[in-house]
Amino acid sequence: MANKGKTFIIAGPSGVGKGTIIDRLFKVQPDLYFSVSATTRAPRPGEQDGVHYHFLTREQFASWIEEGAFLEYAEFVGNFYGTPKRYVDEAMAAGRDVILDIEVQGAELVHRQRPETVRIFVAPPSWEELERRLLHRGTEDPEKVRGRLIRSREEFLLARYYDYLVINNDLDRAVEEIRAIMMAEHCRAGDRYDSLGSVLREPV
Amino acid sequence: MANKGKTFIIAGPSGVGKGTIIDRLFKVQPDLYFSVSATTRAPRPGEQDGVHYHFLTREQFASWIEEGAFLEYAEFVGNFYGTPKRYVDEAMAAGRDVILDIEVQGAELVHRQRPETVRIFVAPPSWEELERRLLHRGTEDPEKVRGRLIRSREEFLLARYYDYLVINNDLDRAVEEIRAIMMAEHCRAGDRYDSLGSVLREPV
Numbered sequence: 001m002a003n004k005g006k007t008f009i010i011a012g013p014s015g016v017g018k019g020t021i022i023d024r025l026f027k028v029q030p031d032l033y034f035s036v037s038a039t040t041r042a043p044r045p046g047e048q049d050g051v052h053y054h055f056l057t058r059e060q061f062a063s064w065i066e067e068g069a070f071l072e073y074a075e076f077v078g079n080f081y082g083t084p085k086r087y088v089d090e091a092m093a094a095g096r097d098v099i100l101d102i103e104v105q106g107a108e109l110v111h112r113q114r115p116e117t118v119r120i121f122v123a124p125p126s127w128e129e130l131e132r133r134l135l136h137r138g139t140e141d142p143e144k145v146r147g148r149l150i151r152s153r154e155e156f157l158l159a160r161y162y163d164y165l166v167i168n169n170d171l172d173r174a175v176e177e178i179r180a181i182m183m184a185e186h187c188r189a190g191d192r193y194d195s196l197g198s199v200l201r202e203p204v
Numbered sequence: 205m206a207n208k209g210k211t212f213i214i215a216g217p218s219g220v221g222k223g224t225i226i227d228r229l230f231k232v233q234p235d236l237y238f239s240v241s242a243t244t245r246a247p248r249p250g251e252q253d254g255v256h257y258h259f260l261t262r263e264q265f266a267s268w269i270e271e272g273a274f275l276e277y278a279e280f281v282g283n284f285y286g287t288p289k290r291y292v293d294e295a296m297a298a299g300r301d302v303i304l305d306i307e308v309q310g311a312e313l314v315h316r317q318r319p320e321t322v323r324i325f326v327a328p329p330s331w332e333e334l335e336r337r338l339l340h341r342g343t344e345d346p347e348k349v350r351g352r353l354i355r356s357r358e359e360f361l362l363a364r365y366y367d368y369l370v371i372n373n374d375l376d377r378a379v380e381e382i383r384a385i386m387m388a389e390h391c392r393a394g395d396r397y398d399s400l401g402s403v404l405r406e407p408v
Contacts, residue, residue, distance in 0.1 A: 120391075121393060123400075123404060124404075125403075126403055126404065127404065156404060156405075159393060159397055160393060160394065160397040160398075161393070162393040163392070163393060164388065164391040164392060164393055165391060165392075165393040165396040165397055166391055167396075167400075176387070177387060177388075177391050179384075180383070180384040180385075180387035180388045180391070181384075181387075181388045181391055183380070183381060183384035183385075183388075184368065184381075184384045184385045184387075184388035184389070185388070187324075187368040187369060187370055187381050187384070187385055188367070188368060188369075189325060189363060189364060189365070189366040189367060189368055189369040190364065192369040192371075193363055193364040193369055194364075196327075196371075199329075199330055200327060200328075200330065200331065200360060201360075
């Protein structure tokens with residue numbers, strides 16, 4: 001079996017620039033599959049089912065949970081959000097790499113189910129810089145930003161146990177590093193040795 | 205402490221194109237340190253001490269062995285050859301990555317001493333192709349080539365336990381993959397987390 005895709009988790013604090021990094025990855029590698037979450041929240045104007053979210057009723061979501069159809073799910077402000085296994089698996093079977101842009105709690109759940117998932121933590125150059133970026137957005141009041149920073153610094157303790165740590169100091173460099181990580185992971189000897197089939201593995 | 209270099213072993217069968225790959229790596233990354241072996245063999249015309257080899261007397265070589273100054277060494281047709289630790293360590297301390305172009309037996313010895321060394325196995329696209337390349341060189345008779353091929357196929361059993369496996373089907377691609385591996389290894393979370401110093405690791 002040749003060239004199955006791999007799943008890459010891109011986690012990191014809110015405001016660190018994951019969205020921008022992922023947009024850039026798609027520009028240079030348009031065959032990536034960006035996992036679309038399922039949710040019980042009502043669609044907002046302009047949101048399309050299957051594009052922005054897979055919109056499910058609470059009953060549907062509950063039965064997906066029952067069937068083990070999620071890689072991870074969580075409740076947030078009264079609504080459920082989850083990563084469906086199915087689309088991830090279809091993409092990988094088709095040889096496409098998958099990007100999961102999820103929170104660190106979700107990343108832990110995915111990694112427990114699938115330890116072969118590659119985890120990349122994106123960190124800011126400094127906490128002061130992250131605060132500056134969050135305040136610059138202007139969408140949240142300084143008190144909430146302060147709360148986010150405290151949580152981010154706690155979450156950073158997990159970064160040490162990730163596979164890779166990328167500092168988003170320079171966007172070009174961060175994207176280059178993530179692309180190198182993705183290419184290197186496809187060179188892993190264990191997988192590649194098995195996928196060579198009989199060409200090189202035939203007995204001497 | 206910032207940006208220590210890492211050691212990369214590039215191993216693989218004779219004739220697979222390691223030399224060409226390494227030449228290309230140096231062109232794009234001139235700060236690499238290519239480990240120079242020590243040997244008890246006499247210099248050939250034009251060979252410079254410290255450039256082609258570190259030329260040692262048998263007594264010097266024996267005392268280096270005694271002092272544990274080699275990462276690996278072996279006897280070959282009556283002469284000793286070894287990889288001195290010292291230059292490798294100096295280069296890494298200066299932030300330079302080190303390339304060791306060694307045989308699979310040597311690679312095993314280095315990895316036993318230093319499990320953090322990254323091992324890359326370069327394989328041919330097929331054994332027929334490797335045979336063709338070896339015969340094309342014209343420096344060895346077909347009988348010797350046959351013997352090399354049998355040994356190479358046995359050595360390939362070890363490739364499964366390497367960190368990375370690169371197939372030298374297309375030179376540009378092989379070089380690109382090795383560069384990606386080197387960049388990705390510098391993004392390893394464990395090392396990087398520790399090297400961030402107090403900037404991101406200060407207590408919350």
